[in-house]
Structure formats: C-alpha cells, structure tokens
Amino acid sequence: MKPLDGAVALVTGAGSGVGRAIAVALGGLGATVVLVGRDAARLHETADEVEASGGQAPSRPTDLTHDEAVRGLAEDLRRKYRQLDILVHSAGLFARGEIAVAPITDFDTQYRTNLRAPFLLTQHTLPLLEACRGQIVFINSSAGITAGPGISQYAATKHGLKALADSLRAEVNSKGIRVLSVYLGRTATPMQEYVHRLEGREYHPQQLIQPNDVASTVTSALLTPYTAEVTDLYIRPMRKIT
Ligand SMILES: NC(=O)c1ccc[n+]([C@@H]2O[C@H](COP(=O)([O-])OP(=O)(O)OC[C@H]3O[C@@H](n4cnc5c(N)ncnc54)[C@H](OP(=O)(O)O)[C@@H]3O)[C@@H](O)[C@H]2O)c1
Incomplete structure (x- = not known):
C-alpha cells in the first residue's frame, strides 16, 4: 500500500x-497523475518515467x-475521476528585460501563463478539490518575494501568484483544502539553462537546486498529517549566485 494510492493529482508543466x-514523485507514491503541458511528446516521456515506477500518468496536452x-x-477530470486530491501549478515562463525596453507582449504572455492560468484552473477545479x-501547490520563485533589476514582469507575476495563494488559503482552509507556496531559487531545469544563457553565464546544473x-520536499509537505499545514517553503541553492 502506497501513501497516495487512490489519489488523483494534476501537475501542470x-x-x-x-x-x-x-x-514522477507523486506517481511513485501511488497517485494517478494527470500530466499537463503543451508539448505532447515531452508529456509522454514523463508518463514513461511514472509508469516505470509502477504509477499511472495520463497525458493531457x-x-x-x-x-x-x-x-x-x-470538465474531463470531473467526468473521468470525480475527484482531485492534489493540484500542482508548475507551468511557467520567464522573460528578461529592463522596464525601459521590455516588450509589453512579454508581460502579457508571462501574466497569462504564470498568474491568470493558475487562477482559472484553480477556479474550475475547486469543486473537485x-x-x-x-x-x-503553487511553484513560485524567490522573485515572488524580492524583485531585482531586469525581471520586473516575471517578478510581478510571481508576486501576484503569492497573493493568489495567500488569499485562496484564507478562503478554502475552512473547507479542508491546504495551500502551499514553494519559493524556489535557481533550479537545474531547461528554464534555468535559458536564464543562464540570457545572463551570459556558464551553466553548471550540478551547482543548483535539483x-x-x-519534489521530495513538496511530497513530504503534502504527506504532513491534516492536523497541520505547510504554507510556505523557501528553497535556495547552497552555493549562492549573485
Ligand atoms: N528553474 C528555476 O530556477 C526556477 C526558479 C524559480 C521558480 N521557478 C518556477 O518553477 C516552475 C517550473 O519551471 P521549471 O524551472 O521546471 O521550467 P521548465 O522546465 O521550463 O518548465 C516549465 C513548464 O511550463 C510549461 N508551460 C509553459 N507555458 C505553458 C502553457 N501555456 N500551457 C501549459 N504549459 C506551459 C512548459 O511546457 P510546454 O512548453 O510543453 O507547454 C514547461 O514544461 C515555473 O513556474 C518557474 O517560474 C523555476
């Protein structure tokens, strides 16, 4: 028996x-994990990894x-499963640019992906939750707490995501729903490789958060007994880049 046997999770990104x-971690704990993103081929690669650990992961491009x-x-979730135990918002986009020159269209795209989409998906899935x-779970960023130069648009969407999570928690705790924000520092992913390229830095993924x-920190928070709620996690690489 695994701790999340019978649970249904949806992970964006x-x-x-x-x-x-x-x-992959949620699948390994027994959950059926609905995989969401735009690129079907990459979702299938994730599904293969989940299935290799004995889990089930239908892709939903x-x-x-x-x-x-x-x-x-x-609506598909409602019809197929009638439940949603875990919703993880990880999909996100990053663009750089000082306010003097940053294209407003970059702001629009980041707003729609990083903030508006989590709002709408949460709204539509709340009855199931x-x-x-x-x-x-909202995957946020250290930029959701502190905004440095060149990232005003991204940081504004992530500050907004903090507000969304905090307000939501105050609305739904009484219904038994828990809300977790995860404020990440630089993590070794394709997005961070792109950020390094934009900054003209050499990319050394092994020096970053893995x-x-x-995943193991988030799943540990999700498995916390329901007498408690982990509301905010701050994760930084041991080796700080300034
Ligand atoms: N990596 C870091 O250093 C870092 C630091 C702080 C916070 N974060 C946050 O962590 C989260 C995960 O990012 P990551 O680092 O894992 O980057 P990533 O590998 O680029 O993942 C982002 C995912 O978002 C999906 N996505 C983007 N636009 C989408 C859309 N319109 N609809 C559906 N899916 C969409 C992408 O898939 P498709 O292209 O297939 O749609 C991609 O799989 C993001 O919210 C990011 O802001 C990352």
Whole structure:
C-alpha cells in the first residue's frame, strides 16, 4: 500500500523540470497523475518515467493560456475521476528585460501563463478539490518575494501568484483544502539553462537546486498529517549566485 494510492493529482508543466520531477514523485507514491503541458511528446516521456515506477500518468496536452482548454480540462477530470486530491501549478515562463525596453507582449504572455492560468484552473477545479479535502501547490520563485533589476514582469507575476495563494488559503482552509507556496531559487531545469544563457553565464546544473530535491520536499509537505499545514517553503541553492 502506497501513501497516495487512490489519489488523483494534476501537475501542470509536467513535461520538464520541476513539474516532471513532482509528477514522477507523486506517481511513485501511488497517485494517478494527470500530466499537463503543451508539448505532447515531452508529456509522454514523463508518463514513461511514472509508469516505470509502477504509477499511472495520463497525458493531457493543454495550452493553459486558452480559457476553453482549461475549462475542458476541468470538465474531463470531473467526468473521468470525480475527484482531485492534489493540484500542482508548475507551468511557467520567464522573460528578461529592463522596464525601459521590455516588450509589453512579454508581460502579457508571462501574466497569462504564470498568474491568470493558475487562477482559472484553480477556479474550475475547486469543486473537485473540495470534495476530497484536496491540496494545491503553487511553484513560485524567490522573485515572488524580492524583485531585482531586469525581471520586473516575471517578478510581478510571481508576486501576484503569492497573493493568489495567500488569499485562496484564507478562503478554502475552512473547507479542508491546504495551500502551499514553494519559493524556489535557481533550479537545474531547461528554464534555468535559458536564464543562464540570457545572463551570459556558464551553466553548471550540478551547482543548483535539483528538481528531485524540490519534489521530495513538496511530497513530504503534502504527506504532513491534516492536523497541520505547510504554507510556505523557501528553497535556495547552497552555493549562492549573485
Ligand atoms: N528553474 C528555476 O530556477 C526556477 C526558479 C524559480 C521558480 N521557478 C518556477 O518553477 C516552475 C517550473 O519551471 P521549471 O524551472 O521546471 O521550467 P521548465 O522546465 O521550463 O518548465 C516549465 C513548464 O511550463 C510549461 N508551460 C509553459 N507555458 C505553458 C502553457 N501555456 N500551457 C501549459 N504549459 C506551459 C512548459 O511546457 P510546454 O512548453 O510543453 O507547454 C514547461 O514544461 C515555473 O513556474 C518557474 O517560474 C523555476
């Protein structure tokens, strides 16, 4: 018997990086994990990893910036499973640019992906989460707490995500739902490799937080007995880059 046998989880951004690692960890604990992202081939790679550890992971390719697609995803979950125990928002985008020059379209895309999509998906899945005293995880960033130069747009979406999670927690705790924000520092994923490229730095992934370590910290918080709630996790690489 595994701790999440019979549970249904949905992980966005499950085709790579942090989302993939969390999906594989949840599958290994017995959950059926619905994998969401745009790239079907990458979702299938994640599904193969989950299945190799004995779990089940149906892929559901979805562009989370399309409202109808988000509604359809929630409706499919309702019809197929009638429950949602764990919702993990890991999908995200990053763009750099000082305010003087950053294209407003970059802001729009990050807003739609990093903030609006988690709002809408949460809204549509809340009845399913309520039905089983579910848990919601927001993968946030150290930029959701402190904003440095060149990342105003990304940081604004992540500050917004903090507000969304805090407000949601205050609304749904009384219904038995737990809400966790995870504020990550630099983590070895395709997004961080891209950030290094933009910054003109050499990429040494072994010096950064590892996605599997994020996954084990998150699953440990999710398995905390229901007399307690882990609300916020701050994870930094041991070796700090300034
Ligand atoms: N890596 C870091 O250093 C770091 C630090 C702090 C916070 N974070 C946060 O951690 C989360 C995970 O990022 P990561 O580092 O694991 O990067 P990643 O490997 O690039 O993963 C991001 C995922 O988001 C998905 N995605 C993007 N736009 C989407 C859309 N419109 N609809 C559906 N899925 C979409 C991408 O899949 P598709 O392209 O297939 O859609 C991708 O799998 C993000 O929220 C990020 O902001 C990362």
